[in-house]
Amino acid sequence: xxxxxxxxxxxxxxxxxxxxxxxxxxxxxxxxxxxxxxxxxxxxxxxxxxxxxxxxxxxxxxxxxxxxxxxxxxxxxxxxxxxxxxxxxxxxxxxxxxxxxxxxxxxxxxxxxxxxxxxxxxxxxxxxxxxxxxxxxxxxxxxxxxxxxxxxxxxxxxxxxxxxxxxxxxxxxxxxxxxxxxxxxxxxxxxxxxxxxxxxxxxxxxxxxxxxxxxxxxxxxxxxxxxxx
Amino acid sequence: xxxxxxxxxxxxxxxxxxxxxxxxxxxxxxxxxxxxxxxxxxxxxxxxxxxxxxxxxxxxxxxxxxxxxxxxxxxxxxxxxxxxxxxxxxxxxxxxxxxxxxxxxxxxxxxxxxxxxxxxxxxxxxxxxxxxxxxxxxxxxxxxxxxxxxxxxxxxxxxxxxxxxxxxxxxxxxxxxxxxxxxxxxxxxxxxxxxxxxxxxxxxxxxxxxxxxxxxxxxxxxxxxxxxxxxxxxxxxxxxxxxxxxxxxxxxxxxxxxxxxxxxxxxxxxxxxxxxxxxxxxxxxxxxxxxxxxxxxxxxxxxxxxxxxxxxxxxxxxxxxxxxxxxxxxxxxxxxxxxxxxxxxxxxxxxxxxxxxxxxxxxxxxxxxxxxxxxxxxxxxxxxxxxxxxxxxxxxxxxxxxxxxxxxxxxxxxxxxxxxxxxxxxxxxxxxxxxxxxxxxxxxxxxxxxxxxxxxxxxxxxxxxxxxxxxxx
Numbered sequence: 077x078x079x080x081x082x083x084x085x086x087x088x089x090x091x092x093x094x095x096x097x098x099x100x101x102x103x104x105x106x107x108x109x110x111x112x113x114x115x116x117x118x119x120x121x122x123x124x125x126x127x128x129x130x131x132x133x134x135x136x137x138x139x140x141x142x143x144x145x146x147x148x149x150x151x152x153x154x155x156x157x158x159x160x161x162x163x164x165x166x167x168x169x170x171x172x173x174x175x176x177x178x179x180x181x182x183x184x185x186x187x188x189x190x191x192x193x194x195x196x197x198x199x200x201x202x203x204x205x206x207x208x209x210x211x212x213x214x215x216x217x218x219x220x221x222x223x224x225x226x227x228x229x230x231x232x233x234x235x236x237x238x239x240x241x242x243x244x245x246x247x248x249x250x251x252x253x254x255x256x257x258x259x260x261x262x263x264x265x266x267x268x269x270x271x272x273x274x275x276x277x278x279x280x281x282x283x284x285x286x287x288x289x290x291x292x293x294x295x296x297x298x299x300x301x302x303x304x305x
Numbered sequence: 306x307x308x309x310x311x312x313x314x315x316x317x318x319x320x321x322x323x324x325x326x327x328x329x330x331x332x333x334x335x336x337x338x339x340x341x342x343x344x345x346x347x348x349x350x351x352x353x354x355x356x357x358x359x360x361x362x363x364x365x366x367x368x369x370x371x372x373x374x375x376x377x378x379x380x381x382x383x384x385x386x387x388x389x390x391x392x393x394x395x396x397x398x399x400x401x402x403x404x405x406x407x408x409x410x411x412x413x414x415x416x417x418x419x420x421x422x423x424x425x426x427x428x429x430x431x432x433x434x435x436x437x438x439x440x441x442x443x444x445x446x447x448x449x450x451x452x453x454x455x456x457x458x459x460x461x462x463x464x465x466x467x468x469x470x471x472x473x474x475x476x477x478x479x480x481x482x483x484x485x486x487x488x489x490x491x492x493x494x495x496x497x498x499x500x501x502x503x504x505x506x507x508x509x510x511x512x513x514x515x516x517x518x519x520x521x522x523x524x525x526x527x528x529x530x531x532x533x534x535x536x537x538x539x540x541x542x543x544x545x546x547x548x549x550x551x552x553x554x555x556x557x558x559x560x561x562x563x564x565x566x567x568x569x570x571x572x573x574x575x576x577x578x579x580x581x582x583x584x585x586x587x588x589x590x591x592x593x594x595x596x597x598x599x600x601x602x603x604x605x606x607x608x609x610x611x612x613x614x615x616x617x618x619x620x621x622x623x624x625x626x627x628x629x630x631x632x633x634x635x636x637x638x639x640x641x642x643x644x645x646x647x648x649x650x651x652x653x654x655x656x657x658x659x660x661x662x663x664x665x666x667x668x669x670x671x672x673x674x675x676x677x678x679x680x681x682x683x684x685x686x687x688x689x690x691x692x693x694x695x696x697x698x699x700x701x702x703x704x705x706x707x708x709x710x711x712x713x714x715x716x717x718x719x720x721x722x723x724x725x726x727x728x729x730x731x732x733x734x735x736x737x738x739x740x741x742x743x744x745x746x747x748x749x750x751x752x753x754x755x756x757x758x759x760x761x762x763x764x765x766x767x768x769x770x771x772x773x774x775x776x777x778x
Contacts, residue, residue: 079377079389082548082602086370089609095371103371103553107519110554113357116350116563133573171590192591195504211574220588224537228530246559260586262382266520268585268592269537272578277530280570281442281458282488283329283465284336289489290441291496291503292530292577 112247119210119244123304126209126244131300133212137275138288139296146301147174150236151183153299154201158186161295163198163232172203172221175236193225200230204237204298206249211274214298215249217257218269227271233293239304246272306421306452308657309641313664317635326636329462336458337627340571341678348567358564358681361557362618366609372518372551373600379521383583385596396601397428400510400543403597404434407541409507415525415532416440417512418456418621419545419601421643422656425510436510437502439531441495448475454637456644457569457623462636465491499531509535509593513546514620515561516598519554522582523598526565526575533577542593544581547601549617555580561620564680568622604656612691616651618681623648625675625685631668640665647675647685654692663701666692709749724769731762 087093095103121129131141142153158165166187169175176190193200203222206215214235218224227233243249257265277292288294309316320326345351365372377387388403390396400423404412412429414420414436426436426447438447442460446453448471453459460468468491473481476494485491511532513523523544525532536542552558566572585592608614626632626646637645642662644652650665666689675685696702697710716723738744738761746754753759765771 077389078391078395078602081391082389082600082606083370083373085391085602085606086373086548086609089606089611089614090367090369091610095368099368100371103368104375107375107553110519110556112556113361113560114350114353116348118348137573137576195500213574213578218589218592220586220590223590224533225591228533228537246562247556250555250559259383260588261384261583262379264520266383266522266580266582268383268582268589270580270582271533272574272580274574274576274578276576277528278576279441279492279529280336281440281460281529282468282491284332284458284461285488287487287489287492289496290492290529290531291439291499291534 115245115247116210121209121244123242127239127242127300127304130207130209130212130242133209134275134298135212137212138278139212139275139298141298141300144299144301148179150175150178150299150301151180151186154234155183155186157234157297158199158232161232167199167201167234168193168197168226168230169201170203170222170226175201175203192223193227193229195229197230199232199234200226201234201236202226204235204241206252207237207242207298207300208246208249208272209242209244210246213246213272213274215253216271216273217253217267219267224269224271227273228292230293232295232297233276234297234299236299236301238301306424306643308661310653310657310662310665311641313639313641313668316639316641317668320635320639325464325467326462329464330633330636332461333627333633337571337623341568341624341627342571344567344571344573347573348563351564351567354560354564355680355682357560358620359618361552361560362620362681365551365553365557366549366614366617369548369551369609372553373548375518376516376521376551377600379518380583380596380598381521383521383596385521385583385598388597388599389602390599391602393423393601393603396423396545396599396603397425399599400425400545401428401432401434403541403543403595403599404429404508405432407508407595409434409541411435411437411502411506412508412510413437413439413502413506413535413539414443415509415511415527415535416443416459417510417545418453418643419512419547420510421453422603423545423601425545437499437506439499439503439535440527441492441529441531444495444499445471452638452643454645455623455626456621456648462638503534503538506535506539508541508543509537509539510543510545511536513544513550513598514565515552515558516546516550517552517555517558517580520580520582522580524558524578524580526562526578528570528572528576530577533579536579536581537592540593541595541597542581543597543599545599545601547603548605549619561681565620565622568624568678568680608655613651613655613688615683616648616655616688618683619648619652620681621648622680624678624680628674628678630670630672630674635668640668647689648683651683651685651688651692654695659692659695659699660701663692663696666690666696705749724767727767728770731767734762
């Protein structure tokens with residue numbers, strides 16, 4: 077058995093046998109209550125400062141942002157953004173109640189479908205789980221109401237996020253996931269897939285020169301809904 | 306992957322006179338060093354985080370057996386499978402078996418150095434399965450039938466004209482006179498080609514930057530999004546990972562991620578950092594139906610408890626090669642296997658044997674830049690010196706080197722004789738070289754003077770003579 081051979085090889089190198097139970101218990105405690113390491117001071121701000129830093133970092137990484145003050149503004153803002161980009165008025169949205177419950181009919185020109193992403197999609201709207209200020213990063217965990225392909229296949233990926241979901245550091249976003257998410261299979265908090273997305277797709281493989289629009293979305297746009305004013 | 310490390314000297318000599326390669330290598334400073342320096346300057350805690358990173362990895366290695374078992378248990382709970390593989394042969398067989406069971410015809414691939422180590426592509430092709438590399442750099446290398454020359458920028462050795470020429474040659478259904486006015490046009494052509502491959506592949510194979518025991522997750526880090534398309538669209542996802550990719554918790558991975566992108570590309574964070582845990586859940590609308598981790602030892606456990614243990618901390622950021630004067634002069638292919646630069650000079654002899662890779666730890670100026678930029682503080686120069694000692698002990702170094710070392714050791718143990726001999730040598734060299742000012746050839750030192758001139762010793766004699774004189778004053 078290779079499993080046994082590998083474990084035996086490791087123990088031989090470490091000059092010990094299998095760890096005794098009390099040490100295993102200590103390590104299990106370390107996993108159950110993970111110690112916090114150094115968190116950069118740049119993220120240790122009052123919440124308004126974190127939101128401002130989140131927006132500044134999004135823009136630094138070539139994403140764009142529209143600030144909204146009410147959920148009801150979303151359909152209009154989406155329609156205007158697509159028109160401004162010369163994109164057809166159609167998009168795939170995450171089958172999340174907060175998105176499917178919007179009054180899309182107020183924008184009759186807009187064709188929306190609640191489904192996963194498809195290869196020919198021009199645009200998608202994902203329901204954002206959290207925003208991380210320290211690098212302008214979106215946390216997008218997979219869920220029946222948040223298909224992963226919406227983050228990947230469309231040319232223009234849009235995300236709706238509430239300012240109340242903006243945190244300072246990555247660790248605080250993990251805290252939200254630990255507190256709020258329950259996985260249907262493991263009973264733990266970790267979903268099948270968690271994407272941390274920082275800006276639109278890019279590559280520097282040709283002559284170490286950054287170009288946007290590699291295999292993922294060419295544009296990333298965040299509708300940031302102010303619900304903390 | 307075939308090992309060409311014994312031909313290091315020959316390959317390095319060819320690299321030095323290859324104008325295309327030298328042009329590409331000239332981009333290391335702007336492309337990597339300047340960007341890293343700016344990213345590090347933007348995070349005042351970076352130095353302190355290096356200690357955190359080192360300590361996390363040391364803790365993990367000291368308990369590696371425990372964390373691997375915890376990881377495997379959680380992967381299985383999440384509906385995934387872990388395939389423990391002691392050797393490259395076992396890992397290749399495991400990958401092939403998964404692909405065959407899935408009835409795979411084509412397999413998309415994210416960039417994975419373990420895959421290069423195993424030679425996964427050749428193995429799949431031999432069994433009638435078509436692998437398609439989807440990382441932009443790996444894509445062109447697969448077309449050109451070349452190996453990567455860098456661990457995070459595999460096509461670092463190519464110039465724009467190579468890309469254009471290659472794409473014109475193989476994408477023959479497109480107009481031959483099309484214009485690539487920007488680099489982006491090259492990328493867009495590759496994007497369109499690979500879209501279809503992503504959609505029709507039966508299996509997706511990625512590497513893993515980290516494995517997390519707490520959650521049973523594998524983590525990939527990319528900018529292009531190709532790794533995510535590779536692992537999300539096909540019905541089977543295989544993550545290839547070696548055992549030292551293990552970390553205990555999400556917090557531990559997070560701290561290391563703060564170091565990784567800054568050290569690698571000079572970004573604060575890569576575009577896509579993705580955590581995969583098991584197979585598609587009931588009611589989910591996308592994601593793979595099977596999730597496999599092929600867990601490779603491949604000689605790593607042998608490094609534990611040796612002077613090379615600290616090498617297992619490596620997070621494959623490539624900062625060491627990006628700052629190495631030797632890598633910067635000869636490029637990655639000279640090193641002759643998967644891992645080039647300082648980390649490769651330490652790792653390659655460990656994994657393939659010092660008899661084959663003994664040249665690599667000798668290809669160092671010991672300037673120490675690699676250690677000074679390493680995000681987990683691996684003492685790379687010290688380990689290269691250990692390899693030189695091993696090579697000497699095992700009588701693998703050339704006879705001339707050995708007798709010269711023997712002579713030097715005999716002298717060094719007799720300070721009076723040593724000083725007399727070096728004093729004599731300095732005077733002789735001064736006398737001989739007083740006209741030219743330097744030597745372009747010296748007896749017994751032809752290998753050294755072939756590539757550079759030795760300056761004539763300056764006035765004042767040997768160091769010890771000058772030191773004694775200054776003390777008298």
